Amino acid sequence: MAASSSKFKEENSSSGNVTRLSYDVVEWSSYSPGYHPKLIKENKPDDLTSRWLSESGRPPQHVTLQLSHPAIVTEAVFGKYCRPHACNVHKLKIMGGMNSEYLVRLAEGELKNDGCSETIALRHTLKNGPFPCLYVKIVLLDTWGQTNFSLWHVDLLGITDPSIVKGAAHRLKEFQQEEAVRLCLKHLRQNDYQEAFASLQKQAHLDLEHPLLTELHHELVQEGDYTKAELIFTRAVSDGLLDSHIKEQPLQAIWEMIEDKSCEVNSWPCARGGHQLCLDVNAQLIYLFGGWDGIQELSDFWVFNINGKQWKCLSRDTTQQGGPSPRSCHKMCLDAENQIIYVIGRYLNQDTRTSLFTITVPGDFYSYSIQTGKWEELSSDTHADGGPKLIYDHQISFNPVNKTVYLFGGRVITSYLQEGVGDDHIFSGLYAYQCLERKWVCLRPDYTKKDLLTYPDQMKPRMAHTMVLCREKQMLYIIGGQREKESLCDMWQYNISSDTTLLLTDGSNQHQPAAGYTVRATFEPSNSELYLHMGISRRETASSSEDSNSNSIWVYTTETKKWSKVTSISPSPCPRYAYQLVYDPTNNTHYLFGGNPGTPSASSLRLNDMWTMKIKRQTRENLLQKCVYTIRKQKYNELTRVDPSDALRYLQTTLAECVNHNNPAHSQEFRSLTSQLFSEVDSLPSVREIRSQLFDKISSLFPPTLSQPRADLINFIDY
Structure with a gap:
C-alpha cells in the first residue's frame, strides 16, 4: 500500500467538541453600498439591511472568511431573512484550506427560499483524518430571483481543540510532502528516468503504489511481457483490489x-x-x-x-x-x-x-x-x-x-x-x-x-x-x-x-x-x-x-x-x-x-x-475480460508494426478469444482492428508512450490509496 495513506488516518474529528468559530471577512467579489460583506457576521432575521448584497447579479460571486485560528470546520449555518426573498441564494459551493490561494471543495448544494436557517455539512476529513482550515470561501452560483446575491448571516461550526488541530495540520503537511514526492516519482518513471527514480524512492522511503502495480509496470511498460501482465492483473482482481471500482460502476x-x-x-x-x-x-x-x-x-x-x-x-x-x-x-x-x-x-x-x-x-x-x-x-x-x-x-x-x-x-x-x-x-x-x-x-x-x-x-x-x-x-x-x-x-x-x-x-x-x-x-x-x-x-x-x-x-x-x-x-x-x-x-x-x-x-x-x-452489476469477471482485451489489443498493435502476418494470426486467435462476439458493439470494434494492419508506422506514437498510457489507464481502476497519483506534475506549471 502507498505509504501516504497510512499516516493520515490516526485521529477522527469526532473526538473533539464542535463549537462556533470566530472569523473575519477578508475578501469579496463585490458589494452594494450599505450592504458590506461583514454584515453577514450579524444575525438579524427581521432586518432587511443586515446582509451582504453583491453589486452585480452575475455569477459567481464570493466572499472569503479567515478564521481566528485554524480549525476543523464541520458545518456552515446560513441564516436568512424571516420571509422568502428574491435575493436569497439558491445554489452555492464552499471551499476551504490553510492557504487562501489553494482551496479544496468542502461542499456544494442548494438553499431553500424560506425564512428558516439551514445547515450544510462540510467535508472535513482527508484520507480518513481531520482536515484543518484557516480560510473558508463561499461561492454563490445562483439566486431564487433574477437579482443580485444576498447572504444574510453565516455561522461556521467546528473543532478548535489545539491538540487535534495541531496534529491534523502536522499530518496534512506530511501528506502534502509525500504527495509531492510521489508526483515526482510518477513523472520520472513516465519519462524513463530510471536512475533518478530509484534514487529518489530510496531516499524518500516511499512506495509509489501497491507492489502488484509496480510489478505490472515493469512487465507491461519496461519489458513488454503481455502474458505476465495479464497474470498480474488477474491476481489483482482475484485479491479484490479492484472491488471498489466495480461497486462504483453504473448499474443497468x-x-x-x-x-x-x-x-x-x-x-x-x-x-x-x-x-x-x-x-x-x-x-x-x-x-x-x-x-x-x-x-x-x-x-x-x-x-x-x-x-x-x-x-x-x-x-x-x-x-x-x-x-x-x-x-x-x-x-x-x-x-x-x-x-x-x-x-x-x-x-x-x-x-x-x-x-x-x-x-x-x-x-x-x-x-x-x-x-x-x-x-x-x-x-x-x-x-x-x-x-x-x-x-x-x-x-x-x-x-x-x-x-x-x-x-x-x-x-x-x-x-x-x-x-x-x-x-x-x-x-x-x-x-x-x-x-x-x-x-x-x-x-x-x-x-x-x-x-x-x-x-x-x-x-x-x-x-x-x-x-x-x-x-x-x-x-x-x-x-x-x-x-x-x-x-x-x-x-x-x-x-x-x-x-x-x-x-x-x-x-x-x-x-x-x-x-x-x-x-x-x-x-x-x-x-x-x-x-x-x-x-x-x-x-x-x-x-x-x-x-x-x-x-x-x-x-x-x-x-x-x-x-x-x-x-x-x-x-x-x-x-x-x-x-x-x-x-x-x-x-x-x-x-x-x-x-x-x-x-x-x-x-x-x-x-x-x-x-x-x-x-x-459489473462483476470481477466482466472487468477482467475488458482489461485482458485491452492488454491483448495493445500487443496486437505492436505486432502490426513489426510483422503484420503474425499480427493477423494473433488477432484471429488469442485476441478473438476474449471478445464477446454476441455483443454487436464489441464485435464491430474487433472487426475494425484489421485497419491497423495498414497504418503508417511513422505516424504512430512510440511503443513506450502507448504502453505507459495503457498502464495509467489500468492504474486508474485501483483505489487512489493503492495507485500512483492521478495528477501529473507538468500540469502544475504556470505559463
Whole structure:
C-alpha cells in the first residue's frame, strides 16, 4: 500500500467538541453600498439591511472568511431573512484550506427560499483524518430571483481543540510532502528516468503504489511481457483490489415482458390501476387483489406462479367469501411465516361520499389465510379500534421480527358533511398493528398543517409516497409523496427499536430522484440497498413525459447514503402511474403489473401487462475480460508494426478469444482492428508512450490509496 495513506488516518474529528468559530471577512467579489460583506457576521432575521448584497447579479460571486485560528470546520449555518426573498441564494459551493490561494471543495448544494436557517455539512476529513482550515470561501452560483446575491448571516461550526488541530495540520503537511514526492516519482518513471527514480524512492522511503502495480509496470511498460501482465492483473482482481471500482460502476436494468401463453379464456387478470400486489418469496407466488379497470372497482383475487409464469384466479369476487368489497388505492402486505395477507384502506368516489350521512367514514381491515383460503374481517372501523381512519394512497409494511404491520400516511376519506370544513385535507400518521395482540398503536398522530407549524421537525403525513422495511436494521424508509399541492422528495428513516425519526435528505440535493412522480420502492437486504422506480405523475401523461426522471430507476445505498441512477438497456414498460411493483431478492427480480398510462384521449384506459426487471452489476469477471482485451489489443498493435502476418494470426486467435462476439458493439470494434494492419508506422506514437498510457489507464481502476497519483506534475506549471 502507498505509504501516504497510512499516516493520515490516526485521529477522527469526532473526538473533539464542535463549537462556533470566530472569523473575519477578508475578501469579496463585490458589494452594494450599505450592504458590506461583514454584515453577514450579524444575525438579524427581521432586518432587511443586515446582509451582504453583491453589486452585480452575475455569477459567481464570493466572499472569503479567515478564521481566528485554524480549525476543523464541520458545518456552515446560513441564516436568512424571516420571509422568502428574491435575493436569497439558491445554489452555492464552499471551499476551504490553510492557504487562501489553494482551496479544496468542502461542499456544494442548494438553499431553500424560506425564512428558516439551514445547515450544510462540510467535508472535513482527508484520507480518513481531520482536515484543518484557516480560510473558508463561499461561492454563490445562483439566486431564487433574477437579482443580485444576498447572504444574510453565516455561522461556521467546528473543532478548535489545539491538540487535534495541531496534529491534523502536522499530518496534512506530511501528506502534502509525500504527495509531492510521489508526483515526482510518477513523472520520472513516465519519462524513463530510471536512475533518478530509484534514487529518489530510496531516499524518500516511499512506495509509489501497491507492489502488484509496480510489478505490472515493469512487465507491461519496461519489458513488454503481455502474458505476465495479464497474470498480474488477474491476481489483482482475484485479491479484490479492484472491488471498489466495480461497486462504483453504473448499474443497468434489464426489462423483459411476460407474455400470456395460456389458451384458456379469462386466464389473465384484466387491465387495472390502483390494485395491489404482494410476493411470497419462499413459495414463489405473487398475489393480486382489486383495483380500478377504468369503469368500476374490482374485488377479484389472483395468484401468479413465478416458476410456471401463469396466473390463477382464486376468487372473482372476494365479497362472496366474506372478504373485502371492490376497491382501489388500498394496500396489502404478507406475513410469509404465518401465510397471512393483510388488506386495509380504499378510495371512495364523490358520489359514494355524498350518500353517507355520517361525519366519519369507517375503515375496514381484512386478513386472508393462504393455508385455509378464508377471509376474516379484523375490524369494521379501524379508527374506533385505535387505528387509522379510512384512508387511501397510504403505505404498509409487515415486520416479521415483531409481527407488526406498520402503516404511514394516506389521505383520510371524509363524508360530504366534512367537505369544506377546515383549511386542508387530513393525512394519516404512523400506526402499528400488533398482529398477535390484534391491537392498534398510534406512533405518530395525524399532524395537521397547524400542528406542523408547532412541530416543524416532524415527518409530514402524506399520500402517494413509498415505504420499505429493512428487516436487518429494523428501519422503515419513507420517500416522496404529495401533501396538498406540495410535491415531496424528502427521505425519512424511522427506527422501529427506538421509535425515532431521522431526515436523511430534504430533497435539495440535485443528485437524487425528483419530486412529483409516482414512486415505488423495494429493498435488497444483501446489499442494504433501496431500489426506487419512478412512473409519471397524475398531472402528466406518458406521451408528455420526456424528461429523464419519468420511468427511471434509482438505487439508494444505506451505508453511503448516496443515490445513483440506473440505466435501462432494453425495451421497458411505458411510463404510468397507479401500477404495482414487487421484488424477489432470491432471484434479483422485480415484477411490475398494470397501471394507468395517463392517455388523454382514452381516460379509462388501463394496462394489464406484466414485466420482470433485473439489476445488472459489473462483476470481477466482466472487468477482467475488458482489461485482458485491452492488454491483448495493445500487443496486437505492436505486432502490426513489426510483422503484420503474425499480427493477423494473433488477432484471429488469442485476441478473438476474449471478445464477446454476441455483443454487436464489441464485435464491430474487433472487426475494425484489421485497419491497423495498414497504418503508417511513422505516424504512430512510440511503443513506450502507448504502453505507459495503457498502464495509467489500468492504474486508474485501483483505489487512489493503492495507485500512483492521478495528477501529473507538468500540469502544475504556470505559463
